[in-house]
Amino acid sequence: MVMVVRRYRSTLLACTAFFALALATTSFAQTTTQNDAATGETAKGDRVTNLKPIVVKGKAKATQDVLADSPTASETTAKEIDDKQITRVEDLGRSTEVGVGFNRTTGGVNIRGLGDDRVLTTVDGIEIPYLLDASRDAKGGINSFDFNALSSVDIVRGADSSRGGSRALGGAFVLRTLEPEDLIAPGSNWGGVFKFGYNGDDRSIGGSAAIAKRIDNTAVLFEGGYTRGHELENNGDIGGYSTKRTEADPADYNQKSGLFKIRQYTDIGTFGITAEHYNKDKTIDAMHLQSPTGNFRPGNYDQTDNVERNRISLDYKYEAESADSLLETANAVFYWQNLLRENGVKGYRYTSVIGDYWRRNEMENRSIGFSGNASKSFDTGSLHHKVTFGLDTSFGKVHQYSAGKDSCANPRWAFSCSFLHTNQSDMPDVDSKRVGAFIDDKIEFGSSGFSLTPGLRFDWYDYSPKNTAAFRDSANYQGLPAGQSDSRISPKLRASYQPQDNIELYAQWAMAFRAPNVSELYVNYGVPGGYVSYGNPNLKPETSNGIEIGTNLGDDDFGGHVGVFYNKYRNFIDTSRSNDPTGTYPLGITEYFNRANVRMYGVEMNAHKTFDNGMHIKGALAYVNGKDSDTGQWIDSVAPAKAAFTVGYATEVWGTDLTFVTATSEPKKTGDTLRAPGYGIFDLTGWWEPEPVKGLTIRGGIYNIFNKTYYDSLNSPSYSGTQTQPAAYYSEPGRTFKLTLTQRF
Template structure:
């Protein structure tokens, strides 16, 4: 276990900033008392707390989750976010990716403060994921963009985008104050974790500083099984321990002329150790207590943001936004122990995938009046220069060279790279014009985006050690134009109708192009240097209705995809690889369509109700078997909630239900439908200003159920653990205490 000791540092930072802020707070108090000395008074510039949504999230396809909702729903993971608040969003724990409308991995773009977090996949050794390398407590909001908005998001946003926005000083500093802070403690029985987080911000004149840090310690996510056996039939989760740390610092400089500059540093790491009891047995190759796994992720970034809001009509642009950044994301997966029967001796493996990148992104916006029409012109772009590396290290008792094609050591190839280092360059440019037709409430937005990418493999000593090495593969470069057309109509004050057609584009990842994993006498997993980029045509029609007290939204969508990238078995028999060959290929045609509904009502007496329904159907149009339904598309899901709230306390009950996976799905495991109930509540004692206590009981009736996205690749006929090993947690509870200053 990689133990971290950040709690003391976190409390020290909070105490330090409190002391630093105290003089500024005194200045503010002095300003309100004319009897005090006036030469110590500092007049603080008023800072706007919230600005209209810009960039990728400025679209009717987006839905916002605020920091207040994150706190109220006790959200600490993507799984929590999609449970009832965003039911069309799922998180696949097996490959560490967000799933939106049946698409996941590199087909969903994730950004934090405008910086893309790449999805990492080593293709062979389970070092996948990385996009969850942040703490929900550091966020001011999460915007979920469902469907492609090609002109804004660009390469990788076929399924949509997850737009993460971290805390700003103004999120903590209230009006007429020079400092503010928040402290939070939480416990979750689902993984027996406890966490603490603190954030504090202070400002003097036009300069603001923010520090935020968090620490979390826990164990394995529980299943609803009760068999603690080793090996076959086990249904409890493998025991695990993890530590998670995050740290965020911002220095923000405001100006009187509308220009704002923010320097940000961020660090996140999570280290998890697992006792792999499902792979252990008394007489097996791995014995009880001597076979462990690790699962680590780390992300660092430094960025400089620029924002501009025009303060007069003479400005060249109405607003602008830009960011330049450096980011390093690493994902590790490994195993360590002793082998007792096959290749006897100490054994360890560690697979590391890393992406280092430097890049920038930005846009400008200008409104122009032209007779009966008004134009809002937006132009922007982004670029990334990065390097992706993969390496597998380890030790075992094998000879340097296997003795024959069926030597067990052929399965243990290590101290090598399964793909070359890959240098990548990406560039995207877009232009759109939102044309408003007078005072009719109707607007039309045509847009066009251009994307270009270049992947250049680099020969390394680690890659030439690969037993399949046969020279360097060629690089790949391609580009695409992605047009869109969005129509909006403000039919009434609280009724907005919209329709959009957009094309989208995704370039192949380094792993999809250049993976080369296996050895003669065993099997082979190959990338494909000839892959074509994925493209899509996406159609959306919908409406946003109502205000804060009564309303909802409805959206229908139909998407077609070409050159869909998938991994398939290569037909025929190759004696050099008797266990078969798989390779990434382009599927010709895939389609996904569906509907999303949501609504809510708040009554004057304190009661409120809400509900949502998501349905999608995905099909491989080139399938040659009857199982042509895409297993990556979640089944029909509905959420129905009711609650009551006063000024100081409130409670909610929520029913979450899902339909069974269709029998024609290509998923290996087709779980039945389910219904579960959650009960939550909160209390703000009047005697303690700023204090909130929240608690919840989840899956109140201890239902055994399965998440279709997490289990779609599970084959129960060959699985060593029992069925309930793959179940979701039974009855659990959370409790949290939040103090705002």
Template structure:
């Protein structure tokens, strides 16, 4: 079976490469045989630029496509484990975690287009921000800290800025075509994958095709108890299929203008045999209870980039992107019930966001009043609709009972919400003479509007009493950044910045439950979250020694959370006592939360090929009213590694250590400390031009350990080992560039 998946993946990758190589080869042959004079070629770049400008800050670090390939990064979890110790992925809610915040509090953008974080509020279809393939990326920028001065709403914890491959990334110097073929095997989920990319340049035009397919099973736990029911510690069996396609067309013109078209699609579907919930005499019987998860993102964008030829232009550089994007996240179960409401049962909750928008920026350097000013002006506009729907079936129509009150479906748990966002910013990097000191004041204005729309699906909701009120608001986000170049190798910086986050559609308008059971509702009167943040740090780079150190403090106001309402509070909302005997929960604003910490990284390259590296990330979050430690903040993490490299091969060993979760943390599960060891190696034989092999063994000593961020809100119905991370695993990737 594994061999069959490998064959299919390699055939898919090879077919894609062959399909694109044939016409491009003909085009190259035709140009080589022509006697026409060839004009000087322009550099063709496009939408891979950060059209938001969010990553243009000393608070950002970059991971290149070469780093991704060498470290075998295929997921956000891998990125945080191997290259970015302060980054995590919350697998429970499908979001990236930076400095103790995740969900909608971390901004994610791809080629200047924000990927929204989707929430259905109650049925588990959360996430969507990881709807991309790492093999399609040119670089990842991680921005740490709350700063909305460029990114706008959502950048409270930081941002993950993704840039996809450009044709120039695959074309080697002196050639007009280029590409790659890659296959990866990962034992932690028995996945086989194949990827291919091809690019060609014809005069001032260039084109890129890239795609991939991955097929795998469940990500293993480190448990060893199989079978059915509450004693199972092995992960439930699963199968998934993942694919992505990326197409780019670029046209450069005289005068520094480049125009581009990008089409992208990503899709993943997972089916799981929920054996841990099945028992021979229970409500769910062996072989008849399944789960499903799915994410699909599609986009079409037109982009523009400009590089001025001289100082006479209005802008030195500028870029913009206009786009359409649709993101869908689904989660469901299906099978039969045998003891509660006997008969077939299924549920599928889907959340969809479809949006149109544009973003861009321009930069200009001027000498004014004896000072050098680098002005940056940018902004974004988007409009779209978020919708949620739960479909399904059960036997309540023929066998009604009290239990049927819990089985509400074929309805929307909130109205469709039309949302419009607009933001504009300006900042000025002021350099004072030859002092090597610069000061950058900046400010951004954001306005948003959420407008709920009545739909037939929402009207059949058992709690429907009419359409809730819309909400609009605005926010100013200033910042002040100071930088000083101590030497040509050593820089220091300090920043104060504000950030904010508008409430999501689910937080405002969720309406899930039924009379006689429970109720979870949003709050149309929620205030936006906001923060003040301070950061100081320094970077050092002399070519062989690189280091970075930062310390930060952030205070958050109007933190959005949920809590149970008292009887008096329910009455104030017009809910009669006893209508929902199992309780009412509602979105609310918490007054004040603080998160502070420090991060450090260092790497030393020796002339003999050896290298040493290390990094740490420490953060602590506290509710200032209750004194509780926030469970969303990852515990202290350290990475220490050593490596050796020649021109043709290299190897690395890393130790990753993570502290235990504080006993007074709000996390449901207090994950214990752990230390694991990973080893990786690569080989690029001289006689096989463009050929490379990467291999890694992870968790070499088969340690049983737990991801604290993903388990903070989990109610454990299985033994602990069921929730553990994979034991010893290995990954092998083979790449051929041409």
């Protein structure tokens, strides 16, 4: 690995100095001069004696990712993740970010009514791809991380592709993993944290440990976590087998994660190597699909759901000591990443196609890439400029395959097995290329507090399908589809006025786009005599045009945010199901198509106040309205309005919060399936730092105190249009408990 670092060091420096290629990752390395200024101490014998701690709250925060450098962004710090006992993406939506949702069926984050492939997810500046297996349901993958390994989560709201590129239609989910300086306190050369917890909503027990050590100008970090749990509880009370079951199906899962970082601090910046691993394997006893007299009998139908992500990255970070430097800041990262999603079933058929039956469906995205950004400040007369520019490029391959077994001599063509096609790919392998470049200039007009930020981004992508034996052998093979290549320019203009440090008024116009997913273009799953799902190689990229007006007020003690937005989308990609007039596919045809016009508007607001007596209050509200402008049809991914209100009390050593979370009823969207009604639930949480044990924090919580039966619209049948079980089967957890212990060293 050392040889690799040496090989790329000159390349990274050249890119940074001459082409200003760099992409945001995490914290900047601090020089000796900055450490002396921050700590008031002089280093003796070492160039780096104390690493400056990262400022992670309030307006003093040094933005760790250019994507999150926006007035529409908000941050959840590692401390807030611990305090709120956040272990899943959906936990954000009932605590710090009411406008954020997660669909457990599609595996996608939802922001401002858009989800899945319309929300960009990054970790340390590297995109985590969203996998869409349109035929076999091995989809998702963006939640392939452990919250215990994170230093912060930024939520960027709004359709602004100027820095994010494709997928940032609804916003961005920006993750930053731990750095050595997050654990090493000033004046020390090592630090660590150990966490252990119990989560009652899936009866899981797990923990994590992280340690960082600095030796001279080198720092190393190790972090690892393991959790063993079961099914996510609901509030159903009818067990047994068949379609009458309302309890959640029994499940077991193992989650493992690991993170390694090494940082070398030099006079010309910080060089680093990162290795990351995440794996979660889950097995489900699908009792609701079994019955004593059915095709699948009790104990003979299990499902699997697995996700694994690995990455290795080399990064470079720079922050100038002098205003005379060629660049003020620069970041660069070169990476390799592999994301794999698998799901499957295993069972025995008793009545139809009698015999053993199993499937293992996989979707994989392997990529290498480079990202970089840099910034430079300068004056022209009374105008102060801060120019930020960057480039990112990646090369990837997407692969889909289904392996399986049926008790048929020829499962593709035998009449009784015409729907059981397997051991095939339902789409070709696809090689992808992507290039994006952006530049924006924040222009401040003297000391007026007024600024304008024009921005421009260029994106180009190219998809090249490759024929494989597994694709040619598929039951519905009709030849290799054509590739697709396109480009887009996405401009923006933001106006901001800051009459004083703790008040910001802003207005923004921005355009954005999303390239079609390879599955939307190329899936071909079906068989004559049954049904078929077609991709559409002629899909056009989605584009958006939106405006937003808002304000950020106050500080950590008293403040808030209000934002209203309106977005129009062209060529919005969706699916339709129709009958086949030729009779070739009597069970119907599902196809992807472009909706001509979709519009969404909404409002988001939050406020908080901390009193001198230790009391604090806060509240948040998110509302989105989204429809097809031509037909008036609701867009399924739009969740009902949601709000949360908290009142709490905190001292130096303990604190408690009572939170009320409420949502309105879901509008009717698709047929007669279950629509999520409105609800209101209460959560009570608390923490204690016993003085005799330095660094120990005990946290606990009672969630859904009154055991309310309620539904999350993104996880109810109204989203997919199908309901096979009684309503309670789709409910969220009832009353549950969480307990965590955190020990810092």
